Amino acid sequence: MDKRFELILHEVNRQYRSERAFYHSELGITQRAWEKYKTGETDFKNIKLSTYEKMMALLFTPYEAMLTNQAIQAVNFNWYDNVIDAFHDIKLKHAHIMLDRGATIEVQKPFLGDERLLRESVSKINIVDELGINNVNIVTFQIQIPSTLPKDRHVRLPSGQENRREWFRKYFENVIVK
Known part of the structure; x- marks a missing residue:
C-alpha cells in the first residue's frame, strides 16, 4: 500500500467515526x-x-503535511519499519522542539455536529508555534484519558502555558492517541 495512503487511512480511522463519514461526506467519492x-x-x-x-x-x-514527507523518507531510508510510527515520532519530536521555543498548548473543543467526534474521552490539543504574523506552525494531537489513570489528574490540562508545558513533558506519553 502507498505510504501516503497508509497515513491517510490511519488518520481517517483516528479522526472520524467511520471511513464513510470521511470519503462520502467530506470527499464525495463512492464506496467502490x-x-x-x-x-x-x-x-x-x-x-x-x-x-x-x-x-x-x-x-x-x-x-x-510537511512532516508526512519526512516520515515517508524515514521509512524509505529504513530508519523506521512503518510510516505511522515514523510520523508519530517525528511529530512528537517537533512538538517538543516547538514547546522549547515557547509554543503554546491549546485545547480544541469539538463543536456540535462534528462528524469526526469519536468519544467523549478524546480531546484534541494543538501545539501552536507563532513565528510571525503570517507564519504559524500547528501540530495536533488527540489525547484520551485511560481508565487506569486518576481522572482528576488528566481530564483537564492545567491553566497557564508553563504548567501545560510541564504537563506535556510529564504525562503526554500516557494519554496520546497514536
Missing part, C-alpha cells in the same frame, strides 16, 4: 472508489490532485 484505493486495485498515485489536496487539508495541518 474508496475500496479500490484500499485494495490497491486503483493506484493511489492516480488520484486526482484536487481530491488528494482536500484529503490532506482535512486530516493534517500544513505543518503536519
